[in-house]
Amino acid sequence: MFRTALRNVLAHKARLLMTVLAVMLGVAFVSGTLVFTNSLSTALQNSSAKGFDQVDVAVRPEGREDKGDTVGKTPELTQALLDRSARVPGAASAFGVVRGFTALADKDGKLVGGGFQSEGGNYWGTKDPRYPLVSGHAPSGRGEVLIDSETAKRAGYKVGDRVRMSVDGPVLTPTVTGVFTTDDGNVAAGGSLTLFDTATAQQLFGKPGTYDEIDVTAAAGTSQTALKAALDRALPKDTVETTTGKQLADDQAEIIASSMSGLKQGLLVFAGIALFVGTFIIANTFTMLVAQRTKELALLRAVGASRRQVTRSVLVEAFVVGAVAGVAGLVAGIGIGAGLKALMGTLGATVPDGPLVVSPGTVATALVVGVVVTMLAAWLPGRRAAKIPPVAAMSSVHAKATTKSLVLRNTIGALLSAAGVAVVLAATSMDGSDGQAPMGFGAVLLIIGVFVLTPLLSHPLIAAAAPVLRAFGVSGRLARQNSVRNPRRTAATASALMIGLTLITGMTVMAGSLQTSIDKMASAAIRADYVVSMANGNELSPDVERTLRKTHGVTLTSPLRNAPSRIDGQTEYLTGVNGAAIGRLTDLTVEEGSFTVGGDRVVVDDETAKSHDWTAGSHFTVHYEDGKAQQLTVAGVYRGNDMIHGIMLDTARLAPHQRDAADMQVMVKTTDGASGAVKDRLEKALGSNPAIRVQDKKDISNEIAKMFTLMLNMLYGLLAMAVIVAVLGVINTLAMSVFERSQEIGMLRAIGLERTGIKRMVRLESLVISLFGGVLGIGLGVFFGWAAGELLGTRMPTYELVLPWGRMAAFLLLAAVVGVLAALWPARRAARLNMLQAIKSE
Structure with a gap:
């Protein structure tokens, strides 16, 4: 029977070619996805690990939990802590790290890289081991800056050029004094990195005399674990925490793997769809092949072959077809993986250099998927062929499906379709994410039901x-x-x-x-004509709103300023607004009370009001981030949406309790409405800042x-x-x-x-x-x-x-x-x- 099955495969090469192609495409998509995501993940992890080569132990502020009715503040890493870290036994050196968003414009005035990937930092001394200089010299003062080599190449900058950039305030035009190389993951992903001297970076990022992190290198013969233990003994445990460089690299690798898993799962879903579609073709092909060989199979039954042997011979054919398709799909998948990696480069996404990773798991998956899918699809036709009596097969009376089988199929299809429709309709009445899983299940039931009913x-x-x-x-x-x-x-x-x-x-x-x-x-x-925000979604300086308010043609402005607070023992974010203007800059449906913001009167979105059981006229106590408490009154409840929601109060009431006030957005109303000329006027008033977006x-x-x-x-x-x-x-x-x-x-x-x-x-x-x-x-x-x-x-x-x-x-x-x-x-x-x-x- 085995030899017969192999002979049938070889005898019907042309007929089985399309089946091999169908399986091969599905397998190629699966293996290509695995090759691409594994290669990208490995390249990013290797690149990220290089970034920690100069770090044996990192000292960071201890995260404070919210306690009682106050909002915790993050401890600061001072120069004194840096000096103490450098003197710890086993430490060779220590340097402070300062980070922050820095928008760098290209020669056309447009933002380089994505907003979230445009970063700035400090260059530590003349020979910072993290950032080897390719050309030029270290920066000194606000008028000098270093840029990474990839950004220099993309934007066409070189040593001696003046660049336009913004951190958190007016536009700066420093001179490029040097170009450096880096293994920073953001740069590898297409972003930009600019470096100032330490004092300038601290001043620009609003961290005078403090650091975001202290990186300590171990002396010869001292392990990372021993250095960490020494630092733990020497530094105050209630304000700082220490992590080894190896742990940082492992954590970063885990984050990269986690982020890649989403992409991998998404691509594999579509690979599964292709395989699911291919399953119909395989089943169809084997059904027709079996039907065309019915007399041959009947003769085998007549000379003594059992039903199991007939089914097994069809499955052997499927195994051979699946194995061939699996191998071909794996080879094609490697090509797809390489192609996807190259495609990302042509679309402007920089991918770190690295080899294609074809893991044993990818090889096994390709072969298993190809064989299993093909054999599962061929099992039903083989079983159906084995059940045909030899005499009936020889006379071809089996050719048409019986009325009983069609009635059974239609009944099953109708039940599955009805169940699918019922589950989908039930899911539509559920709330948000609660209905996603039922709707997906109902959709699968309905698709299968319609497939069964298609005849x-x-x-x-x-x-x-x-x-x-x-x-x-x-x-x-x-x-x-x-x-x-x-x-x-x-x-x-x-x-x-x-x-x-x-x-x-x-x-x-x-x-x-x-x-x-x-x-x-x-x-x-x-109702506002324009909304002004940062390109990376970070906070704006309050100076932006003050500048816009003084600009010619601007009639109304209001910031949207977020601030943490404690209400009823829970963390709630307040939204500071211009109480006198916000009602004319928005058009929100008021469900209760009036849209009045000023003094101790606030407006609350319907979801927040419902969670606290508030109505118009309700009073509640808020604990601001400075720990002070105040009673506020709900003047009205409005219907929130994805763009505007939360507890709105006047910035005059909120500002005294904020240490570092910053706005998420600024709404602007003008006399001439939205137009290209007005937009240009607002952008020029803000210094044509590449970090700031003005959008209607x-x-x-x-x-x-x-x-x-x-x-x-x-x-x-x-x-x-x-x-x-x-x-x-x-x-x-x-x-x-x-x-x-x-x-x-x-x-x-x-x-x-x-x-x-x-x-x-x-x-x-x-x-x-x-x-x-x-x-x-x-x-x-x-x-x-x-x-x-x-x-x-x-x-x-x-x-x-x-x-x-x-x-x-x-x-x-x-x-x-x-x-x-x-x-x-x-x-x-x-x-x-x-x-x-x-x-x-x-």
């Missing part, structure tokens, strides 16, 4: 195309009959395309609806839209793999259908149907099957998009369903194109059949 659905939906197909004469009528002749095969072929289009349509509906909702939220909640409501919406568009395009690219696999499935089904109908096609040619008519028949059959899958996929995608939107609507009041009719029409056209392209080779093959040989074939 039943094929008759009415394909029948709807009959009037159009009649226009093509005999070829059109034959195409319709062929499409419904074997409903199970049609269902398996259409379902592969259905799943891909379901996901694509659902995501498109969600993205379009979310974008519209965000547009409405921005226009409905904000359209800019805010477009920024979010860019994020959605980028994500959607990435998802389209990933789901294209599933569509490619679906195309292979249509080609495979048609090719084997042509083979199995060779005698029928020969008869049609003999009675006068021309070759063009044969081609048209096969193409129309392919078109009908593809459009059938497309209609099902788009319908399910719209339903899932609506359901997910209902779930989001519980947290986003402005959410509304927006159906992208143009894109859905494009998706249906895509399904039609898939059908036409997939039919090219099978149609050509059918037309070239020798009619006499075809009529003689059995």
